[in-house]
Amino acid sequence: EVQLVESGGGVVRPGGSLRLSCAASGFTFDDYGMSWVRQAPGKGLEWVSGINWNGGSTAYADSVKGRFTISRDNAKNSLFLQMISLRAEDTAFYHCARETSLAAAGYMDVWGKGTTVTVSS
């Protein structure tokens, strides 16, 4: 079964750091790009970051550029999101998603259930 399982969420103070992980199974991980998408409480979807199959190309939303770093370990079928200088507005449910291509024409065809990040003092 194709599956993505996120972990690492929690409660953190403003200015703090957190590292999210996403474990992939059921498919050849390094055949695909990957993305992180978040959803603040009661709000819509916001794409956060994406990475190509070998980690050689990454992209970020303007709202997180310079604070978040996406990476992957293909040997461990894992995706990561290192988040620093967290702000209240980063509070959201974070999903990882399989991205068919980080170049044009990609789409996110498999999604994890997500992990919650709460930034609060």
Added chain:
Amino acid sequence: DIQMTQSPSSLSASVGNRVTITCRASQSIYRYLNWYQQKPGKAPNLVIYAASSLQSGVPSRFSGSGSGTDFTLTISSLQPEDFATYYCQQSYSTPRTFGQGTKVEIK
């Protein structure tokens, strides 16, 4: 960044109705447009990719059309399981951007 605007923000419809949701991009995105369905408390689910290609396993009552800046998602005969929020998303460039969502509610 490319801005995506959906309309309407919400709609009420009855089972069996035909429903159309529109999505407009702030610049041409050719046919690099995807649609997702999200039910409360669940992860999004891909419905349509590349403007008009039906994702495997998605019922044929869903269809997509459009190119350039204007796109539509149509549900030909609304079923009870279709009540959800629908998002368009451009994949022409990064950062990827989503529309604000259209909530389809029961009338």
